[in-house]
Amino acid sequence: MLKKGKRRVAIRIDMTPMVDIAFLLLIFYMSTTTFKPPEVKSVSLVPSHSQVKLPEKNIINVTVTAEDSIFIEYIDTKTEIVEGKEVTIPQRFYRYAPIERFNYELVDVRRQLGLNVELVVKADRDASFGVMRKLMRTMQEVNINQFSLVTELEMG
Amino acid sequence: MGAVETGDIQARSFKKKGLRRPKRRIGIHIDMTPMVDIAFLLLIFYMVTTRFYTPQAMEINLPPLEAEDTAIPVGKSHLISLLVDSQGRLFWAFGTDKPKYFEEERALRDSLISWNQRAPDRMVTVVKIDTGARYSRMVDLIDEIQVTERIFQQVDSEYSYRFSIVDMTQYDLKQLEEAKKALGLGGEVTS
Numbered sequence: 001m002l003k004k005g006k007r008r009v010a011i012r013i014d015m016t017p018m019v020d021i022a023f024l025l026l027i028f029y030m031s032t033t034t035f036k037p038p039e040v041k042s043v044s045l046v047p048s049h050s051q052v053k054l055p056e057k058n059i060i061n062v063t064v065t066a067e068d069s070i071f072i073e074y075i076d077t078k079t080e081i082v083e084g085k086e087v088t089i090p091q092r093f094y095r096y097a098p099i100e101r102f103n104y105e106l107v108d109v110r111r112q113l114g115l116n117v118e119l120v121v122k123a124d125r126d127a128s129f130g131v132m133r134k135l136m137r138t139m140q141e142v143n144i145n146q147f148s149l150v151t152e153l154e155m156g
Numbered sequence: 157m158g159a160v161e162t163g164d165i166q167a168r169s170f171k172k173k174g175l176r177r178p179k180r181r182i183g184i185h186i187d188m189t190p191m192v193d194i195a196f197l198l199l200i201f202y203m204v205t206t207r208f209y210t211p212q213a214m215e216i217n218l219p220p221l222e223a224e225d226t227a228i229p230v231g232k233s234h235l236i237s238l239l240v241d242s243q244g245r246l247f248w249a250f251g252t253d254k255p256k257y258f259e260e261e262r263a264l265r266d267s268l269i270s271w272n273q274r275a276p277d278r279m280v281t282v283v284k285i286d287t288g289a290r291y292s293r294m295v296d297l298i299d300e301i302q303v304t305e306r307i308f309q310q311v312d313s314e315y316s317y318r319f320s321i322v323d324m325t326q327y328d329l330k331q332l333e334e335a336k337k338a339l340g341l342g343g344e345v346t347s
Contacts, residue, residue, distance in 0.1 A: 019188065022195050029202030046292040048299040050214040064291070120213070123291050129240075130287030132294065133323070140221045148213035151295060 041065045043124045047154035054150060055118050060109055064123035068131040070097045074109055074117075099131055103138045110142070119147040214298065219320070228280075236271050236281045238297055239324070241332050242288030245341070246297075255328075255335045261296075268304040272317075276308060281319040284328055294321065 043063060061073040072095045077088040097105035110117065119139065123132060139147060232251035239247040239255050246264070247255035250271075258264065272279045283297050298319075305317035 015188070015192065019192050019195065022192065022199055026195055026199040026202065029199065029206055033202055033206050045211065046295040048212065048214055048295055049303050050212050050299065052213045052215055054211050054213040125290065125292040127291040128287065129285045129289045129291045129294055132291045133285075133287060136216075136218055136321075140218050143220070145218045145220055146215065147218075148215050149295065150211050151214050151299075153212045154299075 043122055045152040046125045048151035050151055058117045059120045060117050062121045064127045066124040066126035068127055072097050072105055072109055099134050107142055119144055121147055122150040230280045234278045238283050240285040240289050240293045242286040244289050244293050255331055257339055264300050283321045284324045
């Protein structure tokens with residue numbers, strides 16, 4: 001006896017809705033993604049329950065690494081002449097500011113950016129309290145009495 | 157790839173002269189597979205690489221330096237001290253009591269609440285951390301204080317937790333050493 005030949009059924013699936021959704025998601029992800037700016041040093045943040053949004057503009061970012069070295073990071077506009085026109089280009093600057101010189105560097109950066117910039121301190125969880133205490137003391141000395149600590153949201 | 161099928165080109169006879177020619181219908185079939193492949197590839201890339209990164213800020217207010225010397229009288233019974241030694245161990249004391257080891261730190265929030273309930277608007281908490289301790293200990297303590305503040309604010313929206321971060325004195329260090337000796341905990345104090 002002959003085996004019955006398999007019947008081939010031509011299946012056609014309309015892929016249009018799937019493709020629509022795929023593109024929708026694609027466009028969503030493409031438009032919402034902003035790549036993380038390069039960091040001087042990677043820092044593992046301390047968890048906390050604080051839910052205050054971090055200021056994003058007009059900030060001086062102070063990074064304290066696990067080895068207690070301090071970096072000041074800020075965005076300043078630079079004026080350049082492109083094709084005969086003056087163009088201001090925002091540019092990211094980094095400075096290494098050891099604690100003995102932190103005072104001087106901070107004042108210098110503040111002079112460049114103006115006084116209404118906020119200070120954001122991003123410290124590694126393994127940084128010592130000693131260096132943070134000196135940092136806070138320096139801020140008091142230059143009359144910065146409010147700053148934000150960057151933390152990671154902890155649940156529970 | 158993109159195959160164009162020509163439809164019925166056979167011109168239908170024009171029934172009436174002078175009328176526009178009926179549009180020729182051409183069935184176009186484009187193979188969309190490669191496009192969909194690329195779309196999915198990109199989609200998967202973005203989905204995998206996207207992390208909704210939302211760092212949180214903890215706002216810290218520092219007292220102006222001039223104000224640091226102004227003594228604020230605090231009643232002995234209204235003072236809570238939280239002390240952290242160089243090993244990161246937490247001790248606590250009421251008023252001028254000897255510091256006691258706070259073993260179960262998970263219970264700190266509950267303890268803060270019950271201590272403050274005695275006189276919510278008069279209690280002052282002083283946080284003293286050894287310079288050798290890790291900075292994360294400071295955030296841990298401030299965090300618990302802020303959570304406690306929020307809990308009290310549910311009752312009284314005007315409430316603000318009074319606390320301050322103070323340097324350790326030699327006296328505190330000696331007290332801590334004694335407390336540790338009594339408990340049999342080792343460890344040198346760095347500062």
